[in-house]
Amino acid sequence: MSILFIADLHLDDSRPQITSLFERFLATDEVRQAEALYILGDLVEAWIGDDDDAELPRRIAQATRGVRDAGVPVYFMAGNRDFLLGDSFAQRAGLTLLDDPTVHALHGRPTLLMHGDLLCTDDVAYQTVRQQVRTPQWQAQILSMPLEARRAFAAKAREDSRTHTGSSMESIMDLNVGAVAAAMRHAGVTRLIHGHTHRPAVHEFELDGRAAQRIVLGDWYEQGSVLRVTPTTVDLKGLSIG
Ligand code: MN
Numbered sequence: 001m002s003i004l005f006i007a008d009l010h011l012d013d014s015r016p017q018i019t020s021l022f023e024r025f026l027a028t029d030e031v032r033q034a035e036a037l038y039i040l041g042d043l044v045e046a047w048i049g050d051d052d053d054a055e056l057p058r059r060i061a062q063a064t065r066g067v068r069d070a071g072v073p074v075y076f077m078a079g080n081r082d083f084l085l086g087d088s089f090a091q092r093a094g095l096t097l098l099d100d101p102t103v104h105a106l107h108g109r110p111t112l113l114m115h116g117d118l119l120c121t122d123d124v125a126y127q128t129v130r131q132q133v134r135t136p137q138w139q140a141q142i143l144s145m146p147l148e149a150r151r152a153f154a155a156k157a158r159e160d161s162r163t164h165t166g167s168s169m170e171s172i173m174d175l176n177v178g179a180v181a182a183a184m185r186h187a188g189v190t191r192l193i194h195g196h197t198h199r200p201a202v203h204e205f206e207l208d209g210r211a212a213q214r215i216v217l218g219d220w221y222e223q224g225s226v227l228r229v230t231p232t233t234v235d236l237k238g239l240s241i242g
Helices: 016-026 055-069 087-093 124-133 136-143 147-165 177-187
Strands: 003-006 036-039 074-077 095-098 102-106 109-113 191-194 201-207 210-216 224-229 234-239
Touching: 016 055, 016 224, 055 074, 055 087, 074 087, 087 095, 109 177, 124 136, 136 147, 177 191, 177 201, 177 210, 201 234, 210 234
Parallel strands: 003 036, 036 074, 074 095, 109 191, 191 210
Antiparallel strands: 003 224, 102 109, 201 210, 224 234
């Protein structure tokens, strides 16, 4: 049996075919018979609060709830786009929230799970903002704004990021390899799974003389991307829209 991982779907009304792909994938026998489904952050392009009454969060909750109701645990770790997702939505959607980082044993092998942005330590400006927006004070202040104001705020943030990068795709500084080694050493693992950079790959390397593995999940901008972990294999593949 497989343990499944996805991340960086960036679900958004501007890409309805990706939302449909997500719904169809979660309804497959493969997912409904998996050992577990992990969503490692940036499930949506922007999360403005669990009280959002838009269609997209409702559809997401229905899709993940269906997997949970089939007896498959659905784990969610927040990314830099959806860190405002909280207990109320998690309950509705059947999600078990994970801290970033978390170590889970996959078929007995301890594996470090992260969204990935914490490892981009070269981007000092980003890390400063990250710390600020993760404080309960900042979050409480944002969540106290009316829904419409939060929608406008999110739209403005998206617009700024588009202007900044010159495209709708995220252009992200790659991870700091020293930060990767330090995080894995600290967690006492030889395997790390994360997303965020949109550079899907299985990296094999040596960590303190031991064989180690870093698996980077792919984004869902133009197709899906799924990692399947079995007791003996890891398989990272695209998922086509068609
Ligand atoms: Mn991200």
